[in-house]
Amino acid sequence: xxxxxxxxxxxxxxxxxxxxxxxxxxxxxxxxxxxxxxxxxxxxxxxxxxxxxxxxxxxxxxxxxxxxxxxxxxxxxxxxxxxxxxxxxxxxxxxxxxxxxxxxxxxxxxxxxxxxxxxxxxxxxxxxxxxxxxxxxxxxxxxxxxxxxxxxxxxxxxxxxxxxxxxxxxxxxxxxxxxxxxxxxxxxxxxxxxxxxxxxxxxxxxxxxxxxxxxxxxxxxxxxxxxxxxxxxxxxxxxxxxxxxxxxxxxxxxxxxxxxxxxxxxxxxxxxxxxxxxxxxxxxxxxxxxxxxxxxxxxxxxxxxxxxxxxxxxxxxxxxx
Amino acid sequence: xxxxxxxxxxxxxxxxxxxxxxxxxxxxxxxxxxxxxxxxxxxxxxxxxxxxxxxxxxxxxxxxxxxxxxxxxxxxxxxxxxxxxxxxxxxxxxxxxxxxxxxxxxxxxxxxxxxxxxxxxxxxxxxxxxxxxxxxxxxxxxxxxxxxxxxxxxxxxxxxxxxxxxxxxxxxxxxxxxxxxxxxxxxxxxxxxxxxxxxxxxxxxxxxxxxxxxxxxxxxxxxxxxxxxxxxxxxxxxxxxxxxxxxxxxxxxxxxxxxxxxxxxxxxxxxxxxxxxxxxxxxxxxxxxxxxxxxxxxxxxxxxxxxxxxxxxxxxxxxxxxxxxxxxxxxxxxxxxxxxxxxxxxxxxxxxxxxxxxxxxxxxxxxxxxxxxxxxxxx
Numbered sequence: 001x002x003x004x005x006x007x008x009x010x011x012x013x014x015x016x017x018x019x020x021x022x023x024x025x026x027x028x029x030x031x032x033x034x035x036x037x038x039x040x041x042x043x044x045x046x047x048x049x050x051x052x053x054x055x056x057x058x059x060x061x062x063x064x065x066x067x068x069x070x071x072x073x074x075x076x077x078x079x080x081x082x083x084x085x086x087x088x089x090x091x092x093x094x095x096x097x098x099x100x101x102x103x104x105x106x107x108x109x110x111x112x113x114x115x116x117x118x119x120x121x122x123x124x125x126x127x128x129x130x131x132x133x134x135x136x137x138x139x140x141x142x143x144x145x146x147x148x149x150x151x152x153x154x155x156x157x158x159x160x161x162x163x164x165x166x167x168x169x170x171x172x173x174x175x176x177x178x179x180x181x182x183x184x185x186x187x188x189x190x191x192x193x194x195x196x197x198x199x200x201x202x203x204x205x206x207x208x209x210x211x212x213x214x215x216x217x218x219x220x221x222x223x224x225x226x227x228x229x230x231x232x233x234x235x236x237x238x239x240x241x242x243x244x245x246x247x248x249x250x251x252x253x254x255x256x257x258x259x260x261x262x263x264x265x266x267x268x269x270x271x272x273x274x275x276x277x278x279x280x281x282x283x284x285x286x287x288x289x290x291x292x293x294x295x296x297x298x299x300x301x302x303x304x305x306x307x308x309x310x311x312x313x314x315x316x317x318x319x320x321x
Numbered sequence: 322x323x324x325x326x327x328x329x330x331x332x333x334x335x336x337x338x339x340x341x342x343x344x345x346x347x348x349x350x351x352x353x354x355x356x357x358x359x360x361x362x363x364x365x366x367x368x369x370x371x372x373x374x375x376x377x378x379x380x381x382x383x384x385x386x387x388x389x390x391x392x393x394x395x396x397x398x399x400x401x402x403x404x405x406x407x408x409x410x411x412x413x414x415x416x417x418x419x420x421x422x423x424x425x426x427x428x429x430x431x432x433x434x435x436x437x438x439x440x441x442x443x444x445x446x447x448x449x450x451x452x453x454x455x456x457x458x459x460x461x462x463x464x465x466x467x468x469x470x471x472x473x474x475x476x477x478x479x480x481x482x483x484x485x486x487x488x489x490x491x492x493x494x495x496x497x498x499x500x501x502x503x504x505x506x507x508x509x510x511x512x513x514x515x516x517x518x519x520x521x522x523x524x525x526x527x528x529x530x531x532x533x534x535x536x537x538x539x540x541x542x543x544x545x546x547x548x549x550x551x552x553x554x555x556x557x558x559x560x561x562x563x564x565x566x567x568x569x570x571x572x573x574x575x576x577x578x579x580x581x582x583x584x585x586x587x588x589x590x591x592x593x594x595x596x597x598x599x600x601x602x603x604x605x606x607x608x609x610x611x612x613x614x615x616x617x618x619x620x621x622x623x624x625x626x627x628x629x630x631x632x633x634x635x636x637x638x639x640x641x642x643x644x645x646x647x648x649x650x651x652x653x654x655x656x657x658x659x660x661x662x663x664x665x666x667x668x669x670x671x672x673x674x675x676x677x678x679x680x681x682x683x684x685x686x687x688x689x690x691x692x693x694x695x696x697x698x699x700x
Contacts, residue, residue: 001322001615002322004616004619009322043405054480096683163662212696219698220696223696224698225682225685225686225689225698228686228698229685229689230680232684232685232693235692236633240637241609244608246322246616247650254609259604263605308619311597311598315584315600
């Protein structure tokens with residue numbers, strides 16, 4: 001038992017962090033929110049160059065995966081930097097395509113996906129797909145099977161302006177009638193948990209910086225116990241979500257992944273509430289960059305498994321830790 | 322990075338499990354906060370010690386198995402899963418012993434640890450005073466130099482287990498003229514039955530004498546019972562606070578077992594919807610605490626010091642424990658009010674968690690200042 005990242009894993013996360021820091025992601029998010037995908041696509045290719053999407057693609061299809069621990073680390077960084085786009089959906093699609101009995105679709109679609117040339121999105125049971133406009137591969141999962149959807153329907157705004165939801169058009173090529181869903185859904189849940197954890201860590205970081213700088217009554221507001229204790233609680237929640245996310249990436253059991261999802265999303269959301277409160281009115285504005293993370297913390301809570309669904313998975317699990 | 326235990330670890334787990342299966346009392350011992358229960362728990366410590374299960378991570382010379390921290394975690398998981406009794410000498414084993422390993426003399430370790438391992442000597446702590454709680458460094462109980470030792474005088478309070486324990490350890494002011502309050506303190510061990518000591522049991526919420534006031538009137542303590550240098554007691558007390566001691570105060574095994582029992586109770590009641598979230602969160606919280614501790618233990622084994630992050634841990638488990646036991650009492654319905662059940666004993670014990678071992682307010686101050694780097698404020 002050595003539940004500790006090795007040097008290579010830490011280095012991978014640090015280099016991704018450095019690349020995303022230099023990429024000025026807030027302005028990419030702003031572009032993306034306006035429907036201008038050019039800067040997002042450029043960033044996407046750099047994320048692919050760092051190897052992120054390949055981590056979900058098996059070696060047989062020119063990938064490096066599946067590597068859930070490294071994916072979790074990558075998604076924590078993507079969340080910390082509020083990177084927009086169908087990130088989770090792309091790795092879920094890669095898993096789904098790679099797990100089909102017919103290797104044709106995977107051979108045709110996965111290399112471009114691993115290389116970051118194409119984004120993918122997924123809709124389940126006639127529900128919503130994220131960023132259907134930007135995605136080149138739109139997978140529709142219904143009772144009749146898995147289809148490559150020909151297009152998407154009317155987009156609806158998300159509470160997170162960087163996310164747009166739309167149903168996928170019916171029809172299109174039928175890729176499989178009974179695709180194995182579990183591995184893809186599990187990876188989607190895990191990477192959403194990791195992304196949410198990253199969002200929470202960024203919110204805490206930004207809020208700590210704010211309360212050290214912001215002065216009222218002649219002192220930094222961070223010196224007030226009422227402020228410090230709220231941030232301490234946020235730190236506790238996030239630090240106990242972190243081992244669940246990494247542990248789930250190691251075991252990849254339904255229970256562990258569900259526990260990680262609900263805990264990371266609730267920790268990130270609680271941190272968002274604290275961040276908003278401690279920033280005061282400026283935090284309530286769309287213009288201030290904090291909003292990019294605040295709104296994402298809300299959106300990720302219900303994506304790929306609501307808190308209730310995740311708790312049900314934990315309770316119905318036959319396997320104890 | 323992995324969560325896999327070695328074959329040797331698994332063999333150790335199997336050995337612990339089978340020993341516990343053969344030895345754990347079939348019905349729970351009486352509450353360890355009563356005279357009868359204290360004696361029964363002391364006898365249980367001796368039974369554990371007879372087969373080297375009382376302090377598995379200690380060196381063999383003192384009654385342990387040199388098992389290391391990972392196997393200690395494994396043992397604790399098996400211990401609580403088996404429904405084994407609470408540990409009456411927890412104060413000694415998890416607070417005093419690590420201090421002796423780090424700061425004691427060889428003579429002190431040889432003299433103190435073996436009888437701690439068997440429960441022949443049960444230890445109480447003597448930190449708080451009526452006017453020194455969270456502001457512990459303002460303590461006033463004093464030690465005055467005398468031939469060959471110190472004369473202790475003053476009052477200590479909230480001394481857990483002291484009603485029935487044998488010896489105690491704590492901080493005393495041996496130099497009244499220092500620029501700062503945390504200077505001039507000395508870490509001492511003393512006999513609760515020595516001349517000049519009066520132990521006045523205090524009844525906790527349910528009436529059981531779980532702690533005591535200690536009145537000391539020129540109690541002689543020989544030099545051999547001073548830990549570390551006189552006047553350096555604060556640093557000694559704090560240096561191990563954040564180390565493995567912070568990690569070992571409450572093992573994940575306890576909460577994993579308690580969460581499983583809560584889950585079973587919930588299912589036996591027909592899995593009521595109303596308690597669903599809380600039961601799920603108890604299961605999840607136990608897993609989170611287990612993995613958090615595995616990560617901390619792994620860092621500790623790499624030679625890292627853990628420091629202020631033990632404050633995260635303390636707030637987490639103390640609040641978790643209350644939430645879990647409250648849920649159990651709620652599930653029990655009108656039975657939840659009964660004071661003579663295992664769950665109510667656990668509940669009353671859990672209520673003290675956010676208060677002892679540094680209140681959760683103090684822990685949050687530490688997190689804010691030392692982990693988040695926020696400016697020190699007025700308290």
